[in-house]
Amino acid sequence: MIVKKLLIYITVAIFPFLLAAGILLFTKEKEEVAKHERNAYRIASVHQRQWDNFINKTINSLNTVSIMLESSSGNWDKAKQNIFLKKLLLQEQMYGGIYILDPAGNRIAGTDRKIEEMAIPQEDYVKEAIKAKIATVSNKTDYLVDGQKVIGLAKPVLDDQQHVVNLIIAYLRVDYLSNVMEMLTPKSNIAVISEEKETILSMNKPISLSSSTIALPMNSLPWKIIVEQKEIKTEKIITKNWPLLLIFFICFHLLYFVIILYHHKKKADQENKENELHKLELVGNMAASSAHEIRNPLTGIKGLVQLLSEKHKDAEDQFYFSIIQKEINRINEIVSQFLILGKPTELKKQLLNIENIVTELKPLILSEANLYNVECHFEIAKKKLFVYCNADQMKQVILNITKNALEAMENGGTLTIKLKELNNRVSITVYDTGVGIPETELKKLFEPFYTSKSSGTGLGLVVCRRIIQSFNGEIYLSSVENKGTKVDIILPLNS
Numbered sequence: 001m002i003v004k005k006l007l008i009y010i011t012v013a014i015f016p017f018l019l020a021a022g023i024l025l026f027t028k029e030k031e032e033v034a035k036h037e038r039n040a041y042r043i044a045s046v047h048q049r050q051w052d053n054f055i056n057k058t059i060n061s062l063n064t065v066s067i068m069l070e071s072s073s074g075n076w077d078k079a080k081q082n083i084f085l086k087k088l089l090l091q092e093q094m095y096g097g098i099y100i101l102d103p104a105g106n107r108i109a110g111t112d113r114k115i116e117e118m119a120i121p122q123e124d125y126v127k128e129a130i131k132a133k134i135a136t137v138s139n140k141t142d143y144l145v146d147g148q149k150v151i152g153l154a155k156p157v158l159d160d161q162q163h164v165v166n167l168i169i170a171y172l173r174v175d176y177l178s179n180v181m182e183m184l185t186p187k188s189n190i191a192v193i194s195e196e197k198e199t200i201l202s203m204n205k206p207i208s209l210s211s212s213t214i215a216l217p218m219n220s221l222p223w224k225i226i227v228e229q230k231e232i233k234t235e236k237i238i239t240k241n242w243p244l245l246l247i248f249f250i251c252f253h254l255l256y257f258v259i260i261l262y263h264h265k266k267k268a269d270q271e272n273k274e275n276e277l278h279k280l281e282l283v284g285n286m287a288a289s290s291a292h293e294i295r296n297p298l299t300g301i302k303g304l305v306q307l308l309s310e311k312h313k314d315a316e317d318q319f320y321f322s323i324i325q326k327e328i329n330r331i332n333e334i335v336s337q338f339l340i341l342g343k344p345t346e347l348k349k350q351l352l353n354i355e356n357i358v359t360e361l362k363p364l365i366l367s368e369a370n371l372y373n374v375e376c377h378f379e380i381a382k383k384k385l386f387v388y389c390n391a392d393q394m395k396q397v398i399l400n401i402t403k404n405a406l407e408a409m410e411n412g413g414t415l416t417i418k419l420k421e422l423n424n425r426v427s428i429t430v431y432d433t434g435v436g437i438p439e440t441e442l443k444k445l446f447e448p449f450y451t452s453k454s455s456g457t458g459l460g461l462v463v464c465r466r467i468i469q470s471f472n473g474e475i476y477l478s479s480v481e482n483k484g485t486k487v488d489i490i491l492p493l494n495s
């Protein structure tokens with residue numbers, strides 16, 4: 001029992017909760033990932049633009065120096081050149097140094113820092129610049145003599161015949177670029193990687209191989225900006241979404257309690273119904289077995305009372321005899337109802353035309369209605385409607401129902417009996433314009449011995465239902481107080 005309860009609890013409350021929580025956290029995590037990705041992309045593009053700006057600006061400066069050299073045609077002396085380059089260096093802190101060399105690598109002018117002049121023309125980017133005759137950026141980092149990490153740029157100066165007459169070399173300070181980047185996005189882990197996978201610079205922590213990253217190529221260089229996406233922590237997502245998770249938890253537990261309650265109620269109802277049936281059957285069986293034993297002495301008593309009533313003609317005595325007769329009739333009626341209740345399924349069933357049964361009852365109902373001063377309408381489908389049932393029992397049901405209807409119309413009214421086919425079923429409906437039934441009483445109608453009449457047995461409707469159910473049919477009552485009552489009998493149609 002406990003295991004079963006636990007199992008229900010897990011399947012109704014715990015499992016769905018975990019599932020819903022899992023789905024929620026999964027979608028939230030996905031949202032978070034997308035957010036971090038967008039963020040990393042934004043950071044990468046900021047630096048990409050920054051770097052392209054630096055490079056372009058440097059190339060522009062070198063172009064300016066080059067134009068000055070080309071147009072001065074030797075008038076620009078070394079001292080002036082030195083002053084100009086120093087000024088440029090002071091103005092733009094990103095330079096580690098700017099130099100003017102001859103094609104062999106001898107320094108003509110330049111800023112103070114020492115460089116290995118003669119080696120410069122051997123550098124790949126310088127060779128490339130001489131060959132292509134345009135400004136070229138080194139695609140790896142270099143170190144100046146004093147250990148400063150730099151990126152070299154070379155710009156050839158051409159004469160009228162397009163011969164290289166000078167080289168302008170500028171060095172960009174990696175530490176300066178790195179500082180600018182850190183100012184822009186102080187918290188992100190970023191790296192700049194060359195084509196050869198050399199790490200030009202890295203900010204904050206080095207990017208771990210396992211983490212997800214965004215890589216954006218630069219326009220001015222074959223390098224990439226790599227930005228690490230922030231790690232997503234499940235605990236953080238849980239703490240952020242705990243109100244929703246709590247609501248889920250409560251909802252699924254509420255659902256669990258509702259289901260348990262419903263289950264209990266259903267069980268109780270079922271037990272009640274079974275008890276009722278059991279009681280009826282017991283009473284029915286007992287009554288049925290003793291019904292004949294009761295009826296025989298009753299017939300005797302009835303005969304004797306009849307005799308006595310002929311002997312004592314006094315009005316008061318006659319009144320008492322009439323009551324005795326009425327009560328004996330009532331006992332008789334109860335006993336015969338008991339007989340049906342006890343063995344409703346024992347009688348033989350046949351395929352019968354309901355139209356015939358109702359038509360046969362017509363004169364009986366009419367004369368009965370006459371006594372109650374009630375007008376009668378019959379609306380019978382002119383069609384053979386076959387139902388698998390027992391004729392006597394079927395008649396008993398219709399008579400019980402019409403009797404109730406007539407008894408509800410003591411001051412006259414209209415009784416309507418309709419017979420028709422409805423969705424492959426037979427429907428018999430009895431309407432009256434009688435006193436009706438209060439709403440509170442409606443659900444008691446099929447309880448054994450429930451009656452509102454002084455001389456009622458309270459068994460008529462119980463018997464009707466037992467019989468109709470034994471024909472696989474259904475019976476319903478609906479009523480409006482002081483307006484009338486409608487009784488619906490639905491039976492399966494046999495074609």
Ligand code: ADP
Binds near residue numbers: 404408445452460485
């Ligand atoms: P009885 O007729 O012996 O009282 P029934 O089982 O036939 O027992 O009916 C139970 C009760 O249902 C009646 O006492 C009456 O209150 C109510 N009832 C049944 N049919 C009608 C009807 N057509 N109009 C008003 N009340 C009805």
Ligand code: MG
Binds near residue numbers: 400404460461
């Ligand atoms: Mg009745």
